[in-house]
Amino acid sequence: MAQLICRDLTLGYEGKTVAEQIDFAVHKGDYLCIVGENGSGKSTLIKALLHLKKPLSGTITFGDGLTQKKIGYLPQQTVIQRDFPASVQEIVLSGCLSGLGPFYTKEQKARAQMNIEKMGIADLAKRCYRELSGGQQQRVLLARALCATRELLLLDEPVTGLDPKVTLEMYDLITLLNKEDGITVIMVSHDIGAAVQYADHILHVSRKPLFFGTTEDYLKTSIGSAFTKKGGERK
């Protein structure tokens, strides 16, 4: 059974359609990359998957033990975070949200610590988030997302603003989580070159979905080869 099935989704704002006829399914352990130009409805699709925004029509179903709350989300950074006084530890802990009161439980603290170590940022745990480099900040947010999930990571443009070396490290880290821990990954990106290199499934959205299937098949299609040629030159 699939973890996530989207059937005939139409997305948009206030009656204005942004993307339509989106059909795809994600199975446990998949690495799906959602690609497309700016304004093609990628962000709206993410919001719909997270139940932050209702689709205009169509259905999103979760299965295989996954529920919407169990998605680990890595959002794009906001202006507010740039000067926010919070330690790495506090931010990672905020991924374990349940219960009331000002304190976290022992299990939650252990879980946060484990993910901090997994992301290789243990030496930064007491540091202030805003003083870290872009790549380190992304690792912090990834550790926080891992506190919220064991099943599925939803990454929104995770390498925006990172330099090439750190970008590669980030991609490797995500691949590791996918291959070693068996965490399903859904990544939104406009870097098609990287998408075909790392992902095993591609969803290409451009108002209407142009393609959904495995990466191998994608490269054989005319859209796939057209886009990757451009991407290839950049690399």
Place this chain on the structure above:
Amino acid sequence: MSTFLHYFSYPFVQYALIVGVLIALCSSLLGVTLVLKRFSFIGDGLSHVAFGALAIATVLQLTNEMLLILPITMATAILLLRTGQKAHIKGDASLAMLSVGALALGYLLMNVFSESANISGDVCSTLFGSTSILTLGTEDVWLCGIMSVIVILLFLMFYRQIFSVTFDEDFAAATGVRTNLYNLLIAVITAIVIVVAMNLVGSLLISALVIFPALSAMRIFKNFKAVILCSAVISVLAAALGIILSIMGPPIGSTIVAVNIGIFFVFSLIGRIKK
């Protein structure tokens, strides 16, 4: 010194200190969230709305003005926090409009309808607090105490959710936190704090109580918990010091704000040196 201590035996001085410290504590807890969410100006706008509501209450000759001021301020807070996030520029302009609008209409109402002989005195003390805190009755102290305790308990209970909603609303919503509910909670607490704090520093100076301790704490501390604790301590000390100084003559509200400004500069300096 003995005459100074003598003042503390007066119940109105004791009341003033208790109320002042409680209000300072509440406003500083809330201030950190408001400043980080870029809502600093909302405190200012709301206090002007509270002034307008007070004017209406005076004209209607209500015996308990709170009954009118609190709901009106709460409703405005909810409206502002709701729209403020979606449309930033519009929210900014509507806030400014609301703020001066309420101030002007409030003054107009008071002037046209009030039967008091000393209108400008009344208005001045509502705007700047003046000596009103030294004339608090036991009833006011209780009301203020209860409201402060509610605010502090709510804050402690939902501390983690408030952190999450402040730092990253989308992530919080994605993990199942009902962000709208918490934004509503923040709005309601803001309204309560502002209405209660109006007694202490007057409606024009409230935002100083909300903003200064948070900003001072952020000059030095770099994690959320430390910033909250430090801003609470600063705020309480500044309020106590301000009230004590004001026994010697200067108006209470502006004295507290002046102490806060002083602390802010000292902390900024320390923050610079530490870097």
